[in-house]
Structures are given as structure tokens and as C-alpha cells.
Amino acid sequence: MKIFTCKEMGGPCDMEFEGETMMEVAGKGGEHIKVTTDEAHKPMRDQMANGTEQGKKEWFAWFKNLWDAK
Secondary structure, rough: OEEEEEOOOOOOOOOOOEOOOHHHHHHHHHHHHHOOOOOOOOOHHHHHHOOOOOHHHHHHHHHHHHHHOO
């Protein structure tokens, strides 16, 4: 079980997400970003909505390094 905050995953807040797998935690973080409506999360919402496949792959590679280090 690992726990990451929104900030650790590139977002602006301290909400925590926990899970057994990297994909589980990434999914919870993604859902959190999607349902927010505040201005602090807007850049992340925009990035998720308008991002490219390459950008998504880069984020997952970056997050995998964080996951492995924790």
C-alpha cells in the first residue's frame, strides 16, 4: 500500500490517494482532478482534457519513478 498526495502527483492540494498499484493511485488522482471545480486544479484539468498521448506517457513514466522510489 502506498499513499501519494495530489501535490506529489503534480497537483495543487494535499488530498491523499492510496492503493496497492501505481495505476490504482493514478486513477484515483485523475478522478479527483476531473471532479474539482476550483481554479487551483484548473491547469491540471486542462492538461488532462487537452493533453496528448505523448504527454500522458511522459507523466506515467515520471510517476512510475516516484512510485518506485516510495
